[in-house]
Amino acid sequence: MTSPLAGEPTAGEPILRIRDLGKRFGGFAAVSGVSLDVQRGETLAIIGPNGAGKTTFYNLLSGRMAPSQGSIVYKGQEIAGLPPYRISRLGISRSFQINNIFTEMRVRENVEVALTAWHRESRRWFNRADRNPTIRREADRLLEQLSLGHLAEQIAGTISYGDKRLVEIAVVLATQPELVLLDEPTAGMTPDETSRIIALVRSLAQTGQYTFLITEHDMRVVFDLADRILVLHHGSPLILDAPAVVRANPEVRRAYLGSEDVEMAGAP
């Protein structure tokens, strides 16, 4: 079996350094013994059967939960146990599995909230929120980038599911992250919408500005985008390697599908 930490690290310090990360709920270990380095600019996919600990792993990285043990070093700084707002400020942004946007507000306002928060414009008590040209310009730019311009004035709760996911990504990008955690970004989407997301993430990744972590069940997305794949099983890492190696690995097949012979569904 290949060593769990295989895959050549590219030049430069890893943006994320995780050592022996673990989270217990009472007697149950949701995540244990996770150690890895994430390189700047790479796209790392995290897969595993349901209950493998992917969401808990994200919760630990984004500050929603504090780890029971281990360390998370982001750009040289220990962030394990910090609250979400501090971690966001440092440059880590996260999307959620279930849409987590402001459904009563317009699409534009959703993005403006994120921008207002990020630029600390929220400290202004006597201005007009709807007359803030800097914020408005940036919001327009972001909406255009995600092809949401035509929906800007719609109430976010009334648009299609796929578009809602895009709004979520707009909100995620508004806070100028360097590390983006996408939690099942294509869940519940039509094939068309999924292609759009894949193209979007690829183009963002190609700018080199972002490092992506993506949890996914859709193998097409995973194999299309991932530079490396981490497989989690029962909360522990099974393997971390290039896609081709992971796909061929018999243990991964067994963990996912219960049998070594079956092709991983959806993989090209």
Place this chain on the structure above:
Amino acid sequence: MAGLGLALLNSLDIGLLLFIIAVGLNIIFGVLNVINFAHGALYMLGAYMAFALMAGLGLPFWLTLLVAPLVVAAVAILVDRSMLRFVYQREVSDSLLLTFALLLILNEAVRLIWGTGIHVIDPPVPLRGAIDLPGGLSYPRYSVFVLLVGACTLVGLWLLFNRTRLGKIMRAAALDREMAQVLCINTRLVITGAFAFGAWLAALGGAVAAPMRAIDPGMGDKIIIESFIVVVIGGLGSFPGALLGAIILGLIHGLGGRYLPDANLVLPYIGMALVLLFKPHGLMGARKSA
């Protein structure tokens, strides 16, 4: 020294009564995720029911103690089916507003039916008077009775939650309502049942307290604040926390009443603030997991 002993006994007395009431609040919170603002009013209703049954219908004390809480529980079921069911699926503040409205309604209803004056009922003959304690003290027999009722309730509840299927179902519904529904537990029934059970406990507290205290329309307001303080100190949703909080508040009242009578009103709040400062979720409270 004797004074201290008496103060401690008083504390236990007050504490266990508060425990019975606070546990009801906890159960309702645990299963419904709602603070029942009307909880004090239900306690008051229990006391008035006891009065109505004993003084009005002439029922013996022991029967009253059985029937009064059941009547109030029936009222609670009525309230749940006619009012609370509209707001369960909505955000929590709507349920809070509704129990608050219920508080206003019950307070006035009691005033309308029984007037604004004070009513009194006497303990049954065997529980009157006092027993002699070492050190020349005397302790009211009825207070001993309250201690007994409190202890029985404590044990009974512990058994219910840890040893019976019903108790486990309630705990499951409290932890994860969706999951409980998936497991085909009739959550509607559990919710109504929990509300009725919580009301039953509050009313039991009221009926038991009735011979000890003046029955007046303000007693509900007093006790709801006390229950809140108990639950904040002990931790919302924690059974042992409710006991701990109740004992602590009992001690504050018992010892505070004896040694710091002027500050007696503010002491509970100071206690609450101190706990909040260092342990925002209460001494034994735990955050409900996301």
Place this chain on the structure above:
Amino acid sequence: MNLSLRLFFALAALVLLYALPALAPFFYIFIGTQILILGLFAASFNLVFGYTGMLSFGHAAFYGMGAYATAMLLQSLQWPLLACLLVSFVAGLVLALIIGFFCVRLDEVYFAMLTLAFGMMVFGVAHQWRSVTNGSDGISGFSVGSLGLGLDLTLGNPAVYYRVVLVIVVLAGLALHRICNSSFGLILRAIRQNPERVAFCGLNIRLYRLAAFTIAGGFAGLAGGLMAPFLRIASPELAHWSTSAEPVLMTILGGSGYFLGPFLGAGLFVLLETWITSLTQSWMLFLGIILALMVMFFRRGVLGTVLDAIQARQRRRQP
């Protein structure tokens, strides 16, 4: 409705309100003053509830604090009213900062419970601390002297006091409105809808909740300061939870989703109270029933229900 039309109606309404003492019998001046002050009280509550999503049952603590501050200053130092009101505002602000610090750290359910408890603590202190607050008798026997700013007005005249209250409430309302529509207000609204998301955008939402709570306390204090000379007394009941229930009901009645909702609710509340108390002693019973019915069936309040219906009809017209 476009901007200039709205402005026209607003100005017309203000002119009418200002002219009220000349148009209507004394009774309506009395009611009008009450509605204005309580409207401000309710609007300050709505900053916390409708905008930031926190249900407080202890808002009267700050209202009562403001009332006592003005009453005590008028009684012992005879300061001009504007100076007293400023102190009332600050007193409400500071008390809200202290109480808010304890209450804001936790989620909704705890918050409602804690604000009730702390509110009753303030009531208890006002009731017991005879040497300072005169206990249950309250502080009375003061009269309102001058307004301040060199203006010579007979504030003892109800019509004059009404107009002064009108001006102050309108100014305070405008300030509050500005705050609600600012970037700060935008974040508060976002916190109400999805606090976690706001945290993930890099803000410490606890601080923002505390800020909203504190500002609301200031405006509630101001309302209390206006109420004390009107009632000619500052008593502990002003801090009791039954007083805290009033802005809650007014806001639900009028509609928590719109800035003017609480003001409309205050108007409806006072009119209802005046009518019902002339018929029966059990005003609280009806208050409870109305609150229950509104929460169950008309959660958006009168203004909310009406405006929602209008907007729905407009949307249907444009396919």
